[in-house]
Amino acid sequence: MIVPYMGQFDVIVLWPLAKLRGKPVVLDLFLSLYDTVVNDRKMVKPGSLVARCLKKVERLSCRSANRNLLDTQTHARRIATLFDLNPDTVDAVPVGAEPGDFANVPPRCAHNGSVNILFYGQLIPLHGVETILKAARSERGRHHQRRILGSGQDQSTVADALASGDCAHVKWDHWVPYEDLAEAIEQADVCLSIFGISGKAASVVPNKVYQSLFAKRSVITRDAPAMREFFRPGRSCAAPCSSG
Known part of the structure; x- marks a missing residue:
């Protein structure tokens, strides 16, 4: 029985039925709600009632599954440690890129x-928009045209930077329809990935990396163990760099 992404609550309900039928359960976890909300986005304080309840429920859902799938082995190990899971019950499948327009x-x-x-992207802390803007406002960065597509938790950082009048070379569009994303990539020479400093940011390879490479564009991203599972400096067109 395969439970798709965002199925943390579903798998708890389905587990007894699968057990009765003798069927293994695979949860496409992709990401932890607890890790995202508490550790990465810091929307809920660690140790709070909400955080503790969410962690207990998600641990139960992961333990109800015979196998939990994440996007990288680094991420899989992080989740196994976070929820005290048997390492044999976590594994990884790269998110990849959708066939079609990007190619x-x-x-x-x-x-x-x-x-x-x-x-x-959605301008969440994992994306590290502060680093993106710092590079854009550097002496070298001012020589290049930049476009930011997206809105989200950290969009005020972009708004403040543009309001300062110091980013005339940066264009910000709050969003474009998904079907127009390939056209936006077509106008770019280089695509950016993520630059967040959280443990989760070090553990993932987002689909924007695969989409951009599929579209034959070079990618600049933060250096991290997860990135080095798939890419090596000097031997691929994804260039890991320091987020400092």
């Missing part, structure tokens, strides 16, 4: 020397 993005045409840099 059909044409190569970037010749330009006047200015590099177009694109970031798209």
Whole structure:
């Protein structure tokens, strides 16, 4: 029995039925709600009633499954430690990229020397928008055109930077329809991944990495154990860098 993403509560209900039928349960966990809300986004204080309840429920759901799937082995080990799970019950499947439009993005045409840099995402702490803006406002960064697509928890950081009048070379669009995302990538020379400093940020490889590489664009991302599961500096077109 396969329980898809966001099935933490479903698997608790389905587990007894699967047990009666002698069927193993696979939970496509993808991410931990507790780790995301408490540790990464810091929306709930650790040790609070909400945090403790969420952790207990999610631990129960993970233990109800015979196998829990994450996106990287680094992430799988993190979740096993977080919920005190048997390491044999966690595994990883890379998120990859959807077939279709991304593979059909044409190569970037010749330009006047200015590099177009694109970031798209929900502007959550994991993305590290502060680092993205710090690079954009650096002496070298000002020579390149930048586009940010997205809105979310840290969007005020982008709004404040643009309001300062110090980011004339940065364009911000709150969102574009998903079907227009490939067109946005087509206009870029380089795509950005994530630069957050949390433990979760060090444990994942988001689908924007695979989508951008599938579209034949170079990617700059934070260095992390998860990234090095798949990419090596100098031997791939994803360039890990320090987030400091």
